[in-house]
Amino acid sequence: MVEFRAPVGTRDVLPPESARWERLVALFAGQVERAGYGLVLSPMFEEVGVFERVGEGTDVVRKEMYDFEDKGGRRVALRPEGTASVVRAYVQHRPTPPFKAWYAAPNFRYERPQAGRFRQHHQLGVEALGTDDADLDVEVVALAWSVCAGVGLTRVTLLLNSLGDDVCRPAYLDLLRSFLGDASLCEEHAAGYANNPLRVLDCKRDTCRTATEGAPRLVDHLCDPCAVHFARVRAGLDSLAVTYTLQPRLVRGLDYYTRTTFELAADSLDTAQNAVGGGGRYDKLAEALGGPATPGIGFGLGIERLLLAADAEEVFPVPQSAVDVWVVDTTGGTAALALTHELRAAGISADRSFDERSMKSQFKSADRSGARLALVVGDNELAAATVTLRDLRGGEQETVDRADVVEHVRKRLS
């Protein structure tokens, strides 16, 4: 085998497959930019504290953090998720709210790869900071939904929940704790559920499942403002015909969420990982990172997972890319060099063979490339200052003046 391989849990995406990736990012960028979101570029690593601050109780930072010490002795971590970085940037630069940003960037989690899970995965996401208007929640959820629709996915379920705020949640947690009492829980949660009993609701092990049967639901114990907010979000989604399923047990993997949380599950995927995306409101996060109290909401969609779901539904195929023109040159290649240069400058895509291959070989390459047209320069053309223009679909060809090549190619392509 080869000596070096891509690191565990990472993948190379090569052409032509990568064209699909490009298309997805372009689709996403188009949709969110039409909604007023601007691209944000933030570092792929941060001081480890940025992530520890926002999720010390979560698996994502507790056991999956890809962290290390740099040459300067700083403790840094490859970012495990996008929100913390963007909110850190918001706190640092204080753009005028509302601040609406999108990104398409890699995230890193140190875990064993499996179907739909990688150590480096990529997310398409938005973050909107500066208002807690329920209409913004609706906008954000609807955007995530629309991206799935844009990809062509039809078998996706939107799960929706409200996690309340720091007024109603503590009271609910007490209620939940007393409900759980000394019920037997799974190994992990028996030890430390007091910290965040919500996790028990989300646990998939049988012991926790039975223990939480009939447990009080947070949605039934929201304070008035949270209840009103949630009702508005739901009414808004209804008005946009975005269908969702209420999922009172939906907790999400990060601790910073408040109020609206949601997840998009691909029903077409029979693998263990079927969440293509998720997000929610995080009204206390900016403060936690040392900034002014600033509400916010966002989501992340996994590129790899979206493409997996697209495969399962047989939608969003790899776009076939082809140059317009293939230049065949049997006079040594200099003519091809000039012609491709000239065509490209005129906005026409053009490619050629190298290494002075035979004409037959060059035509084979032209055929494989999918080019519409071939331009042939042999000794005859060179002497007569002409070029033979061949239509690779029909097969008919004509000889034109070298000086008028661009014009003729344009006409043929139109």
Place this chain on the structure above:
RNA sequence: GUGGCCGUAGCUCAGCAGGUUAGAGCGCCAGGUUGUGGCCCUGGAGGUCGGGGGUUCAAGUCCCCUCGGUCACCCCA
């Protein structure tokens, strides 16, 4: 971190109960067609059988270790 399955050409895979120079299809390159692709025919290049150790007269084939892939648990995108 734990466990199941798998590791033979660029790709997909054969390789019979261990026995001579490891095969096929596709792909690639060249020729058939000394100025023309797609089809067809012929030929060619390309392999430390993931790596290391062991058993044996003999290991791609059996055993151990290791690395990698894959799937699952936990959790998540």
